[in-house]
Amino acid sequence: MKITPIEFRGQPALRASTADGSTLTVALHGAQVLSWTAADGVERLYLSPSAVFDGQAAIRGGVPICCPQFNQRGMLPKHGFMRNLPWVHEASGTPETLRLTLRDSEATRKLWPHAFEARLEATLSTGGLRTALTLVNCGTAPWTFAAALHTYLRVDDISGVRLEGLQGSNRWDSLRDDRHVETSAALHFDAEFDSVYAAPARPLRLVQPSGTLEISQSASCSETVVWNPGAVLGAKLADMPADGFRHMLCVEAARIDEPVLLAPGAQWLGWQQLRVL
Numbered sequence: 001m002k003i004t005p006i007e008f009r010g011q012p013a014l015r016a017s018t019a020d021g022s023t024l025t026v027a028l029h030g031a032q033v034l035s036w037t038a039a040d041g042v043e044r045l046y047l048s049p050s051a052v053f054d055g056q057a058a059i060r061g062g063v064p065i066c067c068p069q070f071n072q073r074g075m076l077p078k079h080g081f082m083r084n085l086p087w088v089h090e091a092s093g094t095p096e097t098l099r100l101t102l103r104d105s106e107a108t109r110k111l112w113p114h115a116f117e118a119r120l121e122a123t124l125s126t127g128g129l130r131t132a133l134t135l136v137n138c139g140t141a142p143w144t145f146a147a148a149l150h151t152y153l154r155v156d157d158i159s160g161v162r163l164e165g166l167q168g169s170n171r172w173d174s175l176r177d178d179r180h181v182e183t184s185a186a187l188h189f190d191a192e193f194d195s196v197y198a199a200p201a202r203p204l205r206l207v208q209p210s211g212t213l214e215i216s217q218s219a220s221c222s223e224t225v226v227w228n229p230g231a232v233l234g235a236k237l238a239d240m241p242a243d244g245f246r247h248m249l250c251v252e253a254a255r256i257d258e259p260v261l262l263a264p265g266a267q268w269l270g271w272q273q274l275r276v277l
């Protein structure tokens with residue numbers, strides 16, 4: 001993997017490419033993967049053209065890291081603080097892997113009084129991207145956290161998308177605050193959709209006329225979140241064009257319902273793997 005520091009919309013980022021022609025762009029801000037293309041050159045992540053790149057706000061698109069809190073389930077800023085801070089590029093020791101780290105600082109301890117190291121490793125393989133988040137407890141007392149790899153997948157048109165593989169999973173529909181078992185073999189999206197599923201053991205498939213993407217995640221990520229804002233909420237999101245919802249679907253590898261309890265010196269790993277079929 002060849003890694004080059006670049007400026008992306010005025011912010012520091014890294015551009016990586018491999019011999020087979022795959023490419024990856026990652027912002028230091030939030031260690032956020034912004035772009036991924038396999039050898040076919042097709043962009044498979046959605047990045048909002050009106051995303052804010054000011055080195056502070058969360059970037060709308062790519063793979064935001066939500067940690068140590070998911071959504072508004074706690075006292076921290078929405079989705080935690082890791083997506084709002086600059087991470088540091090470090091050598092990964094593995095040829096096809098890009099690694100960024102974030103350690104506790106005065107700023108993080110003000111919000112969350114724990115000593116930690118977070119590592120994001122993005123690994124390219126033929127037709128594949130794996131994003132892996134590791135959390136290490138560097139302190140002397142245990143603490144708990146939640147996490148999500150909040151991937152924005154690029155879709156041609158949301159009305160033509162099927163997400164397969166969630167039938168039979170327990171679902172919490174957050175819009176209706178309703179819990180039930182998913183009965184549909186394939187999800188379709190024609191309005192706002194925001195649900196947390198118990199992650200199935202087998203990979204999901206995002207099926208579109210232009211092709212299929214397989215999405216899998218580590219068993220340590222016990223939930224899969226599926227989100228599309230739809231036209232109404234989409235129009236209210238200042239950092240996304242009015243028709244942006246048509247071109248994205250978030251499928252997130254998450255650990256939400258039972259936070260991880262991490263002992264001093266212990267570490268946790270959660271990952272999501274995308275594979276072009």
Ligand SMILES: O=P(O)(O)OC[C@H]1O[C@@H](O)[C@H](O)[C@@H](O)[C@@H]1O
Binds near residue numbers: 078079195
């Ligand atoms: O706008 P944000 O903070 O990036 O959050 C986006 C969405 O993230 C999803 O994971 C949540 O399920 C949604 O409820 C939320 O709206």
